[in-house]
Amino acid sequence: MPNAALRVVVDGDNIIITQPGSNSLAIYFRPRGQSFLVAKDAPVGTQEFRTRAWELATAKARELGWIN
Numbered sequence: 001m002p003n004a005a006l007r008v009v010v011d012g013d014n015i016i017i018t019q020p021g022s023n024s025l026a027i028y029f030r031p032r033g034q035s036f037l038v039a040k041d042a043p044v045g046t047q048e049f050r051t052r053a054w055e056l057a058t059a060k061a062r063e064l065g066w067i068n
Contacts, residue, residue, distance in 0.1 A: 004019055005019075005020070006018065006019050006049075006052055006053065006056055007019070007020060008056050008057070008060050010060065010064065013029050013030065014027050014028070014029050014040070015027070015028045015029070015037070015057045015060050015061060017043075017052075017053035017056055017057055019045065019049055022045065022049075023044060023045070024043075024044060024045030024046070024049045024053075025043065025044045025045065026039065026043035026044070026045070026049075026050065026053035026054070026057065027039065027040040027041065027043075028040065028054075028057040028061070030061060030066045030067065035066075035067045035068060036067060037057055037058060037061055037066075037067065
């Protein structure tokens with residue numbers, strides 16, 4: 001999966017990470033008034049996908065100013 005592109009979508013308070021062509025999915029949100037992300041459900045996909053999804057979600061949350 002090193003070269004597989006992951007898709008990052010912001011939908012309201014959710015950051016959704018998917019891997020096109022697979023069923024891999026991770027959804028994260030920031031609890032109200034907090035400065036961290038939480039997975040809505042257990043991410044679906046390989047360990048590598050879950051690791052990359054968390055990294056991308058964290059980067060997007062920083063970009064949005066949700067977390068430091």
